[in-house]
Amino acid sequence: MLEVNWEEPFCGEGNNCFRLGTDTEGNAFIALVGQEDRYLTDSREALQQMIRDIKAGKADHLL
Numbered sequence: 123m124l125e126v127n128w129e130e131p132f133c134g135e136g137n138n139c140f141r142l143g144t145d146t147e148g149n150a151f152i153a154l155v156g157q158e159d160r161y162l163t164d165s166r167e168a169l170q171q172m173i174r175d176i177k178a179g180k181a182d183h184l185l
Contacts (some may be wrong), residue, residue: 131155134176142173 126143128151133139139155150169153161162169 126151126158128153128158132173132177134179140173140176143168 123141124145126145128141128143131141133155141152141153141155141158143153143158143161144149144166145151149163150165150166151163152162152172153159
């Protein structure tokens, strides 16, 4: 089973809360809070850019 180390949740304005995580191989993961078993994974760089955009209010509608 995949072991993901999840960070504390990030919640934007409204109910859009998500968590970021990494595994022991350095892969990056993102999931909605409470649905960590249904995650997205991509390169760390791609997910970091997506998170920067979400925090900047550019992509909040994606969650």
